[in-house]
Amino acid sequence: MKYEILNPAQPASEKSIIEVETIFNFVLLEKFNEILRINDGATFWRSPKEIQFLGTKDMISYYECYEFSKYFPEAIPIVMDGNGNFIHFIQGQGDSVFISSAGNLCMEDSVKIAESIVEFLDDPINPEEYLFGTT
Numbered sequence: 001m002k003y004e005i006l007n008p009a010q011p012a013s014e015k016s017i018i019e020v021e022t023i024f025n026f027v028l029l030e031k032f033n034e035i036l037r038i039n040d041g042a043t044f045w046r047s048p049k050e051i052q053f054l055g056t057k058d059m060i061s062y063y064e065c066y067e068f069s070k071y072f073p074e075a076i077p078i079v080m081d082g083n084g085n086f087i088h089f090i091q092g093q094g095d096s097v098f099i100s101s102a103g104n105l106c107m108e109d110s111v112k113i114a115e116s117i118v119e120f121l122d123d124p125i126n127p128e129e130y131l132f133g134t135t
Contacts, residue, residue, distance in 0.1 A: 009055060012040035016056035023060055024076050026091050031117045048126045052080045072105040081127045099131050
């Protein structure tokens with residue numbers, strides 16, 4: 001899938017990737033690391049889908065700010081969808097990608113939207129449609 005990069009960012013350093021992996025006690029998937037090594041927090045757009053990858057520093061700060069550790073500690077936030085929803089990995093769920101509303105962070109209300117980050121990126125559907133059952 002071709003995306004327009006709206007705000008290219010600097011590449012993530014290996015040090016920042018290792019820091020994220022250490023904090024989350026989770027080895028980031030290689031395809032996701034490739035994205036971070038190209039753009040550490042870029043916004044991608046392809047109508048109707050706009051997604052903001054969280055940079056390595058943002059992954060940590062959003063985890064703290066949105067109190068993931070209290071409500072959804074096994075989630076690793078990686079993307080915001082522009083509608084107040086987090087796209088995330090869940091520890092123990094392999095390569096699968098999930099979505100949760102920022103206002104309702106819990107395993108029970110999280111919806112699996114793709115088997116991998118590549119499948120997520122290739123899917124032209126706006127992620128929020130999966131969350132609210134319109135697909």
